[in-house]
Amino acid sequence: MSPANTPSPDLLHRLIWHNDAEKLDEALKTSSNVKILDEKEGHVAFIDGKYRGTTALGLAAQLGHGECIKVLLKHWADTLTSSAIGYYPLQEATSLGDRDIMRMLLLRRHEQLRQIWRVRQPSLADAIQSDLPNFFLEMDWHFRSWIPFLSRLCPSDTCRIWKKKNKFRVDSTLMGVEVDKLNWMHGNVSFIFHVNDNNSKMLALDHDRKLYEEIDKTKEFTEEEIEEDLNMRMNTQIYSGRMRKPKAVTGEKRVQFVRQQAGVFGLGGDKEEQVGPYNTRVYDVPDIEAIGKYRKEHIIARDKEQETESLSMSNHESLDSTKVLEEINDVEPQVEHLLQDAKKNLFVYVPSLPHPKNLPSVTEREYFAAKTASLPYMHAGRRIVQTEKSKKFRVSVWMADNFPLTVRQLMPFFEIMTVGNRNFEKLQEFISMDLPPGFPVRIEIPLFAFLAAQITFNNFQHWGDDIPRPQFANGDDWFEVPSDYKRGIVIKNIFKEE
Template sequence: MDETSKEAEEFELHKSVFNNDLKKLTQILKNNKEIVDKKDKHGNTALYLATATGRIECVCILLKHNATVNIKNCNGWTPLSEAISYGNRQMIEVILKKLKEQTRKSLSKRKESLKTALTQINDFYMELKWEFSSWVPLISKILPNDVCKIYKLGSKIRLDSTLIDFNEMKWERGDISFLFCGDNETMITALDNEAKVYQYVRTQESEAEIQDEIDILMMSDIVTANFSTKNVSFTQVQTGWFFREDKKETIAGQYKCDLYHVNGLTLEQRKRREHLNRDDLQKNKTSIVESLTKSQVIDPNMEIPRRMSLKPPPVKAITFEEYMNSEIGNYPALGRELVFKKSQKQLKATVAMCSDFPLCLETLLNVFEVIAPLKHFSKLRDFISLKLPKKGFPISIHIPIIPTVSAKITFQDFEFRNNIPDELFDIPDNYSLDETRFPDL
C-alpha cells in the first residue's frame, strides 16, 4: 500500500466529507465517534473541511456527534472562520450556536473544579495596581490608572474596580464589582455601584442577539491573533557600569524580586476579508456594532434587515489526494480564494519574579478564570500563562495592551484574612436588576 492510500485510509472521515459522502460519514461516526475531532496533516478536522467546502449536511452530521467547533488549524483558522468566509448564513448559525453550547458546558465543568481549587486555599485580600502608559506623550497623560481590590472567601471571589472597560483607545470609568459565588447557579454577577443595579453575566443569548452577531461576523474581517512563544527567552536585567550584576528590586515594600526581560515575544495577526463587499470595506466593526445597538435601543420591535447568504464560490476541481499531498498549511483554497494579510509585531515586556510571595501562580490563574469578563484581565491572564523564567510569582509585569499603550501591573497589599465579611458577596437589597447595563457581558 503506497503512502497516499495509507493517508486516505487513516483519514477516511475527512475523505468522506471531501467527497460529500453522507452515508459513509454517518457510518464512520457510528462505528468510531472518538475520531470526530481528529486532525489531518494541515491541522484540519473533518468539521473544518465541511465548513470550508460549504457542505452543510456534513456540518450538521458532525455537530450532531459533538464535533468541537473551537479548534484552530496550523494557520490559526477555525470552522467558524471558514463558515464566515463561505458566507452561508444557515451554516454560520448552526456553527455559532454549537460553539456557544460547547462553551457553556465547558464553563459549567470548570466551575466545579474552580470551586474546589478556591476552597483549598486560605481566605485573602489583595490589591492589583494597573498603571497605563504610552510612548506618545499626549496619550500618556490621559490614560487611566486603577487599583483593583480582590477578596476571596471560601469558594467566593469579589473584585472591585473603577475601570469598567478598556478597548483600543476608549475606556469607561465607574465603580463596579464582580461577584463569583461557587454555590450559586449564576456564575458571575456584575454590580454597578453608582447606578445601584446588577446584571448576571449571561450564559445564553436571545435569538435576536445571535442573529445580530451573525450580521456582525458577516460584515467584519475574520481575524486571528495569538502570542508566538516559540522563541521566547528570559534574560535577567543587568545593572552597573563597570561591574555588571543581576538587578534586584523590592516591590510593595517587602518582596525582593529578580527582574527579567522577555525576549522573542511576538504578536502574530492574520486578517481575512474575501467575504466582504465594497461597502463593508469602508466601514469598521465598531460602527456596525453601534448601528445595530442603536437600532435596538430606539425601537426594540423594529425588524432589522439581515445579511443575506453570499453566492457560493465555484466548486474546486481538487481531489482529496491532491489536498493531502500539498505542502503542510499550504493547500489549495477549498472555498473562496483567500484575501488576507499577515502581520507580526515584536513585543517588549518585563517581569519581576518573587520566590517569597504567599500566593502561587496556579491560584492566581484560578482567580483570573473568574474575572475574565474584564478584557484587560484577559490580556494579563494570557501573559502569565506563558512559561515564566523561574519558580515563583510574577509580582510585577510590564506588558503591551495595544501597539501604543502598555500596562504595568503590580500585586500589592496581599494578606491572608480570617475576617472577610460574607455580606461582601451579596447583592445589596437596594440594587435593581438591569439586564442591559453591561452589554458585552
C-alpha cells in the same frame, strides 16, 4: 472497535469535499476514535484530526456544506479547535456569510463552552475553598501603545479583590478592550462570584445605574442575542491573534527567561528592583512577537451586494477598524468620530451572502495530492483578504520570593475572572508559562499587536477588620447585591454606551 474502524482525516475531508453527508455519517458512526466530553450529559465526540492544517468541521465551514456540518455537529465535532493559521470553524463560516451555518456553529460553540464550565466547576470550587486563604488584593493595570493617538487614550485601572471562603468580589472600572472594534469597555462595576461544586453564581453590578445581572455560563442564548452576535460578525473583520515565542526555547511551552542587567551596558550585574514592599529579580523574554491578523473578504462581498449609495464601498472602508489603525497617524482629528460611527453600525442586519461561484478555491487534485502533503495548510474556502500586524515585545517580569500567595493558588481565581474581564485571559496565558522561581508581583505583557499592559500586585492583606471596605457595599455583606439595585442588563450596556 478496531483501529480499522477509525476513518482517516483525509477520508473525512474527501466525503466533505463531495458534500456526501450520508457517507460521512456512516463513517463517523463506526469510528472508534472518540472521547467523552461530558459524562453527566453523555456526550461522546469523535476526535477530529487535522488534514491540510484544518479539521473536518473547518473544511465543511470553508466550503459552506451545511448538511455535512449538521452531521459533524451530531457527532460532537469540536468547534474550539483552530486551523494551522489560527481561525476557527465559526470564523470560516463568517467568511462565507451564510447565517444559517454561522448560527449552527455559534450555538454549538456556546454549548461546548457551557460543558467545559460544568466540568470545571467542582475542581475550581475545591481549589478556592481549600487552597486559597481569605484576603484583599489590588491589581494595578497600566496600558500603553506605540500608536501615538491610541497611546493618549490608553486608560489605567486598579482592580480591587476581596476573597472570603467560596466568594470573590472584584471592583473595576475597566472590563477589557475589543480589539476588532477598537473599543475600551468601561464601567463602574463589581463582579461577585459564589463558587460552588455544581451551581456557581456570578453577578455583574453596575453601580452608576444601580443594576445587577446574573451571568450564567450555562444559560442558552436568546434569539435576540443570537441575531446581535451574527450581525456583529457580518459587520466586523475576522480577527486572529497569537503570540509567537522566540526560537530560543527548551520546549514547546517553556520560554527562556533572561535576567535583566543593571548599570551602563549591563556592567552592574543582575538587576533587582523594589516593587512596593518586595525586593524583586527582573527577568526578560526578548522578542516575543504579537501578531494580529484581520480578514475582510466577507466585508468586501457584503459591500458588492449593497446597492444604495449610503452603503457604498468607500463609506464602509472608513468604518473598517484595520483601516483606522493603518491611517491613525494621518487622520488623528477624525479617529474618534470614525470609531463612534463604526460602533453604530456593528449591529446592522446583513442578510446571508450569495455562495461564491468559485468554491472550492483549489482543485481536488491539488488538495489531496501527495506532493502537497507536507504543506502546513491549504485553504479551500473564499479567497482570504487579510491584513497582518505584528510587533516584537520584550516581556518583563519582576519575581519576589516573599509574596504571601503562589501562582498555583491564584490560577483558579484567574480562570474564573476570564468570565468577567477579557484582560485576565492574556494574564492567565502568561502566568501559565514556566516562570522563574517566586511570584510575579509585576508583569509587562503584550495584549494585542498594538497594545501592552503592565500589571502590578499591590497591597495584599490577609482577611481582618482593617481591610478596605468596598465603595459600594450592601451593609456588612460585601458579597451580595445591595437591596436598592434592580435586575437589568449590565454587560451589554457597558459596551453600548462607549
